[in-house]
Amino acid sequence: MNYKEQLRSLQIELTKLKKHIIAYPQSILVIFQGRDASRKDGVIKRIRQHLSPRETRVVALGKPSQRESDSWYFQRYVAQLPANAEMALFNRSWYNRAGVDWVMGYCTDEEYELFLESVNDFESLLIRSGTNLLKY
Numbered sequence: 001m002n003y004k005e006q007l008r009s010l011q012i013e014l015t016k017l018k019k020h021i022i023a024y025p026q027s028i029l030v031i032f033q034g035r036d037a038s039r040k041d042g043v044i045k046r047i048r049q050h051l052s053p054r055e056t057r058v059v060a061l062g063k064p065s066q067r068e069s070d071s072w073y074f075q076r077y078v079a080q081l082p083a084n085a086e087m088a089l090f091n092r093s094w095y096n097r098a099g100v101d102w103v104m105g106y107c108t109d110e111e112y113e114l115f116l117e118s119v120n121d122f123e124s125l126l127i128r129s130g131t132n133l134l135k136y
Contacts, residue, residue: 018052018056064076
């Protein structure tokens with residue numbers, strides 16, 4: 001099977017998944033984490049290509065504002081979480097704290113440690129609340 005045939009087949013499956021999460025209200029959060037050159041944007045584009053933008057959102061947050069920097073770290077992401085019958089595709093996520101932010105000096109060692117201590121609890125809360133979380 002060539003690339004276009006595989007892509008078409010997978011996009012049909014995504015459409016079926018989308019119909020399922022609308023019929024049986026669920027929320028799906030897909031996190032794409034990686035460097036700029038890791039082709040996240042191309043993958044996200046192919047996923048969204050045949051899905052309704054009303055139920056499928058792409059979240060690509062920029063640099064945090066001063067207000068966001070002074071708030072609970074996960075707060076800016078919570079506002080972007082998918083509702084029932086919705087899929088959100090995060091082009092990068094809270095994992096920036098453990099990678100880019102810490103390496104580039106955008107957070108303190110204490111903020112980095114706090115992130116490492118709390119990220120599993122945060123994700124457990126999402127999952128227990130019914131969010132289907134997928135990380136790539």
